[in-house]
Amino acid sequence: xxxxxGHFALVLALCVAMVQATVPLIGAAxxxxxxxxxxxxxxxxxxxxxxxAFAALxxxxxxxxxxxxxxxxxxxxxxxxxxxxxxVWGNHxxxxxxxxxxxxxxxxxxxxxxxxxxxxxxxxxxxxxAMIAVGFLLFILLTSNPFARVEPPPFNxxxxxxxxxxxxxxxxxxxxYLGYVGFSMAFSFAIAALLEGRVDAAWxxxxxxxxxxxxxxxxxxxxxxxxxxxxxxxxxxxxYWDPVENASFMPWLAGTALLHSAVVVEKRDALKSWxxxxxxVAFGLSLLGTFLVRSGVLTSVHAFATDPARGVFILLLLVxxxxxxxxxxxxxxxxxxxxxxxxxxxxxxxxxxNNVLMATGAATVLLGTLYPLIADALNLxxxxxxxxxxxxxxxxxxxxxxxVMAIGPMMAWKRGDLPGVLSRLKFVGAAALGVAMLVWFxxxxxxxxxxxxxxxxxxxxxxxxxxxxxxxxxxLIQAPAEAWGRAARLPRSFWGMVLAHLGVAVFIVGLxxxxxxxxxxxxxxxxxxxxxxxxxxxxxxxxxxxPGPNYTASRGSFEISRGGTVIDVMQxxxxxxxxxxxxxxxxxxxxxxxxDLYVVIGDPDPGxxxxxxxxxxxxxxxxxxxxxxxxxxxxxxxxxxxxxRVGAPTRAGAVRxxxx
Amino acid sequence: xxxxQRRLYFVLLGMLALGAAVALVLTAISDSLVYFYSPTDxxxxxxxEGRRMRIGGLVEADSVKKDxxxxxxxVTDVTNALPVVxxxxxxxxxxxxxxxxxxxxxxxxxxxxxxVLAKHDENYMPKEVADALKKSGQWNDGxxx
Numbered sequence: 001x002x003x004x005x006g007h008f009a010l011v012l013a014l015c016v017a018m019v020q021a022t023v024p025l026i027g028a029a030x031x032x033x034x035x036x037x038x039x040x041x042x043x044x045x046x047x048x049x050x051x052x053a054f055a056a057l058x059x060x061x062x063x064x065x066x067x068x069x070x071x072x073x074x075x076x077x078x079x080x081x082x083x084x085x086x087x088v089w090g091n092h093x094x095x096x097x098x099x100x101x102x103x104x105x106x107x108x109x110x111x112x113x114x115x116x117x118x119x120x121x122x123x124x125x126x127x128x129x130a131m132i133a134v135g136f137l138l139f140i141l142l143t144s145n146p147f148a149r150v151e152p153p154p155f156n157x158x159x160x161x162x163x164x165x166x167x168x169x170x171x172x173x174x175x176x177y178l179g180y181v182g183f184s185m186a187f188s189f190a191i192a193a194l195l196e197g198r199v200d201a202a203w204x205x206x207x208x209x210x211x212x213x214x215x216x217x218x219x220x221x222x223x224x225x226x227x228x229x230x231x232x233x234x235x236x237x238x239x240y241w242d243p244v245e246n247a248s249f250m251p252w253l254a255g256t257a258l259l260h261s262a263v264v265v266e267k268r269d270a271l272k273s274w275x276x277x278x279x280x281v282a283f284g285l286s287l288l289g290t291f292l293v294r295s296g297v298l299t300s301v302h303a304f305a306t307d308p309a310r311g312v313f314i315l316l317l318l319v320x321x322x323x324x325x326x327x328x329x330x331x332x333x334x335x336x337x338x339x340x341x342x343x344x345x346x347x348x349x350x351x352x353x354n355n356v357l358m359a360t361g362a363a364t365v366l367l368g369t370l371y372p373l374i375a376d377a378l379n380l381x382x383x384x385x386x387x388x389x390x391x392x393x394x395x396x397x398x399x400x401x402x403x404v405m406a407i408g409p410m411m412a413w414k415r416g417d418l419p420g421v422l423s424r425l426k427f428v429g430a431a432a433l434g435v436a437m438l439v440w441f442x443x444x445x446x447x448x449x450x451x452x453x454x455x456x457x458x459x460x461x462x463x464x465x466x467x468x469x470x471x472x473x474x475x476l477i478q479a480p481a482e483a484w485g486r487a488a489r490l491p492r493s494f495w496g497m498v499l500a501h502l503g504v505a506v507f508i509v510g511l512x513x514x515x516x517x518x519x520x521x522x523x524x525x526x527x528x529x530x531x532x533x534x535x536x537x538x539x540x541x542x543x544x545x546x547p548g549p550n551y552t553a554s555r556g557s558f559e560i561s562r563g564g565t566v567i568d569v570m571q572x573x574x575x576x577x578x579x580x581x582x583x584x585x586x587x588x589x590x591x592x593x594x595x596d597l598y599v600v601i602g603d604p605d606p607g608x609x610x611x612x613x614x615x616x617x618x619x620x621x622x623x624x625x626x627x628x629x630x631x632x633x634x635x636x637x638x639x640x641x642x643x644x645r646v647g648a649p650t651r652a653g654a655v656r657x658x659x660x
Numbered sequence: 661x662x663x664x665q666r667r668l669y670f671v672l673l674g675m676l677a678l679g680a681a682v683a684l685v686l687t688a689i690s691d692s693l694v695y696f697y698s699p700t701d702x703x704x705x706x707x708x709e710g711r712r713m714r715i716g717g718l719v720e721a722d723s724v725k726k727d728x729x730x731x732x733x734x735v736t737d738v739t740n741a742l743p744v745v746x747x748x749x750x751x752x753x754x755x756x757x758x759x760x761x762x763x764x765x766x767x768x769x770x771x772x773x774x775x776v777l778a779k780h781d782e783n784y785m786p787k788e789v790a791d792a793l794k795k796s797g798q799w800n801d802g803x804x805x
Contacts, residue, residue, distance in 0.1 A: 234752075352673070357677060359677075363681065364681050367685065371689075371693075381695055381696070382695065382697075383696065384694045385689075385692065385694075386763075388691065389688050389693070392687070392688035392692060393681070396680075397677075397680065397684065522748045585749075600749060602749035603726070603749075605726065606726075607726075607727060607728070612728070612749055
């Protein structure tokens, strides 16, 4: 019965969304306030209905209602409660329901927080938001009904894929979706602005915090997924340039570019049509990501069992949404004139350069991701495009961007003083060169890869460059006594920028060191045998069978010693689940400032005795997580900037007054 | 800067970035594309040894032999089979009779794998494997299990 209520609520939500997609739009075109006001109530109602549906599915999972097919196929009474709840989105239908729930939540948020938005813009944006909802609700109801029943109901379910039975499932997909779907806000407002034919500073101020929020979630979601893969797949890697990873990375790149170009719209009233384009592209890439994951057209670790009808439907949605917006863009964008002058040597000039490089980077990732599909369609043979391609193409494009990242924030708006900025950075440049040479020397010259020095130099350049900018603005050297007071008065968005850019610098250190200097030892280890890894002695002490809630694990106990003294015991597991009966690997990781010791236990070796073990020393891996954390914290601090709240919805003229 | 100059600057900047990207793509793509073959392709076509490639098919029953960290097994599309040697821990979902994709190089008639690809879902058959099996007429209607 509850499942039917959920299904019915989805149908009601579809009806409401259809009203919300049309009436406010007509109202906005004819200037009827009452028609436009429909959008607010409709978005609340739509959210309510979808929340009911989501609650109904969650209820079915928690109570293990196996008469619902989705539950029967993906759950089991044995499962801990956490995975019963998280299992709601651990499957195709449920993950789409989560997608649409978040979409409705964002729509409702516009109504909630957009009290002083211009009514026309708000009505149009909500209508566009509802159009997306209509598409996805139709998709769920027609091809992927999560509430379908099964007759007769089985006694127990077939269980959740053990690979997904990890706390990561509770956080990674919702975070990622909050990011993906969050870009729908920028998209809706971009389309609304195209319909209105007006983009101004107020528009940018409204779009910026939403884009920033989506970006924070997406950053968090991507890095959580990466971390999950790192500790659960047992390969010691954290990024594989897998199509689905790329699918989340492309919107991130476009979103990062959008974040920066929206600043230019707000401050300089320039790059307007470019920003609109980025907003469309960021959400288009989110949709493409959904398509790639859900349709299974690409071989990937994420693909669920495939159904061609679903792929075609999402492709249709994608074509309609992206094609429609591009057509609208082509018609309306030329009308948008930028105000004032635009000099290449200025803050906005460097932001533009950053944007162009980001967009080009995203385009190459897109090409690499879709190339296997293109080649297959053109009968060029079956190919896969792996890490070598992306590393050779994407990273060289990002290197100049990092160089500009240190220079840009030091430039003034309108007219920057490039020689002046460079002279402020000359010690930073010297330090970067010094570090590059030091790294080269420490790794023993050309016995390591040539690019390690470059990676570290970029990290030092960006990190120190950002700190020099901070020191200059607080006059730390000239008047250290007042520096603290000055620092406290700097706007939060500036602090957000500083932290995020430092985060990138820290991330580059982790990226470079972990790609270049990982050591891997695979061997058969007998009980009592010691292997030296990264300066640690790793001794296998015992392997025991340990019961878990719905699995049994063979747990290896490894004694870790350094310089002869035992400092730790690490216990990696190989688990075998009861339902479905399948093994998974849980690596044991000991993190330190310099890197991770990573221990995986494999199958016993019947011939010689002992177990196959895989031991890694992964240098600077924690730096990756720390860098990503800095990005997220920077984003959150910037989000808390009072300008985003106070001045946001007011139109031009009034903005200056609100600032004071 | 006049409007015309500004537009010229934007276009040049875009062209420059795009040109750099195209140059990078062209230099990288020939070395880093990994072609996919079925065991039949390997046997019937003359594919040069030493080139990086992927092969896919089913892991033949009773073919998996482990000797310490070295594993040998046979990948088959039922028409033809190919011996594979791999050093390391196999992914959790690797099993006899299941679809598999391995990446590596041909070395004196044996495929030396550097990577055995893991899958999240055991019901999921890599598309390339499904197509390879279809080609050899060994495909049972999308229900691989």
